[in-house]
Every structure is written in structure tokens, then in C-alpha cells.
Amino acid sequence: DAGVIQxxxxxxxxxxxxxxxxxxxxxxxxSLFWYRQTMMRGLELLIxxxxxxxxxxxxxxxxxxxxxxxxxxxxxxxxxxxxPRDSAVYFCASSFGQNGGNxxxxxxxxxxTVV
Amino acid sequence: GQSxxxxxxxxxxxxxxxxINCTYQxxxxxxxxxxxxxxxxxxxxxxxxxxxxxxxxxxxSSFLSRSDSYGYLLLQELQMKDxxxxxxxxxxxxxxxxxxxxxxxxxx
Numbered sequence: 650d651a652g653v654i655q656x657x658x659x660x661x662x663x664x665x666x667x668x669x670x671x672x673x674x675x676x677x678x679x680s681l682f683w684y685r686q687t688m689m690r691g692l693e694l695l696i697x698x699x700x701x702x703x704x705x706x707x708x709x710x711x712x713x714x715x716x717x718x719x720x721x722x723x724x725x726x727x728x729x730x731x732x733p734r735d736s737a738v739y740f741c742a743s744s745f746g747q748n749g750g751n752x753x754x755x756x757x758x759x760x761x762t763v764v
Numbered sequence: 765g766q767s768x769x770x771x772x773x774x775x776x777x778x779x780x781x782x783x784i785n786c787t788y789q790x791x792x793x794x795x796x797x798x799x800x801x802x803x804x805x806x807x808x809x810x811x812x813x814x815x816x817x818x819x820x821x822x823x824x825s826s827f828l829s830r831s832d833s834y835g836y837l838l839l840q841e842l843q844m845k846d847x848x849x850x851x852x853x854x855x856x857x858x859x860x861x862x863x864x865x866x867x868x869x870x871x872x
Contacts, residue, residue, distance in 0.1 A: 682860070684862075691865055692807070692851065692862040694860070694862075697859060699858055740806060744860075751794075752797070752809045753860055757806050758806055
């Protein structure tokens with residue numbers, strides 16, 4: 650079975666450039682999560698969707714970050730403009746079940762470096 | 765709000781037993797989960813406790829005490845491949861919030 654698929658796996662970009670990270674959740678899952686992981690802050694929940702609707706974006710750091718889920722099989726996280734402090738691993742994860750379920754499945758992550 | 769506390773690092777010897785503790789403060793608590801993450805990899809699910817008591821899955825066990833807002837992950841017969849970071853996580857409404865993780869070092 651295909652797991653959560655993220656792209657790109659690695660990206661190096663210059664400060665000020667737009668970055669778009671993509672995610673395909675596991676088919677049939679009804680919740681999707683975007684996390685950011687850094688050494689200093691650990692795994693931070695940025696935003697999550699339930700049935701394609703954004704439920705809580707309180708973790709999104711600032712207006713430079715935006716996320717969309719146009720359908721059940723695709724989501725994007727966009728950073729515009731990017732800054733060096735945005736360098737991190739960005740994980741997409743999905744789950745199924747009432748209230749988001751108890752087990753979430755992570756993609757392999759997108760490793761972002763902003764120089 | 766929610767917060768989870770777990771030790772940043774733990775060291776144990778191959779073949780031994782190690783316990784990783786997690787205390788939490790959260791409203792609307794629904795359960796405590798544990799995830800494992802190897803360097804360069806993604807977190808993967810290990811166990812989930814919704815009720816008090818011990819859940820066993822092979823060499824790994826997880827315990828929860830809701831009255832104490834406390835849980836732990838117990839790893840037995842440690843193997844070198846168990847060297848990883850271990851995260852406790854709580855589910856609140858639809859959100860799953862993670863602790864900062866415990867880095868487990870295993871000595872031969």
C-alpha cells in the first residue's frame with residue numbers, strides 16, 4: 650500500500666523565493682496534518698484538515714505560510730517569501746477515523762534549506 | 765492548552781530494559797500515543813493507550829495513568845536498532861500534539 654507521499658524530498662532555495670511542498674495522503678484517510686520539525690522546537694503542528702476543510706491553523710507561524718487542500722488526495726504548504734529560519738523538515742501526515750483517529754501516518758518529509 | 769514533558773536523552777545497554785516517561789497537561793484528553801523516529805526518517809506509530817494500564821506489543825509496552833497524567837514506554841531486550849528518538853503524543857479533539865522527544869542511546 651502506498652503511504653503518505655511528499656514532494657520534494659529535498660529543496661534548497663534562496664531567501665525570498667516561494668516554496669511549495671506537496672502531499673498526497675493515504676487513500677481513504679479523512680484527516681491531514683502538516684508538521685514542522687527542528688532541533689530547537691521539535692515536532693510542531695502547523696495546520697490540520699478534516700474532510701478537506703482547515704480545522705485549526707493556529708500553529709502556522711505567520712502570514713508567509715499558507716496551506717490548501719483542494720481535494721481528498723492532495724494538499725500543499727506554501728511559504729512565500731521564504732526565510733532562513735524556515736529551514737526544517739516538513740512532514741505531512743494523515744489519519745482515519747472519528748475525531749481524526751488515534752494513529753497518524755507520516756510521509757518521509759520534505760527537507761527544506763533556505764540560504 | 766497542552767504540554768508534554770519527557771526526558772531529552774536516555775542511555776541504556778544492549779539487552780537491558782529502559783523506561784521513557786511522559787507527563788502531560790492537556791484539556792480534553794483522549795489518549796496517549798508513542799512514536800519512534802530514526803535519524804533521517806519519519807515518525808512511526810508504536811502504541812496507543814486510551815485507558816489506564818499496560819499495553820504490550822512484543823518487546824515494547826506502554827502504560828498510562830490518567831489520574832496522574834503520566835505514561836511511559838518500556839523497551840525490553842534492547843537492540844542496537846532501537847537507537848532512535850521516541851515521542852509521546854496526546855490527542856486533543858482532532859489534533860495530535862507531540863512532546864519534544866527522548867533520544868535513546870544504546871551502548872553495546
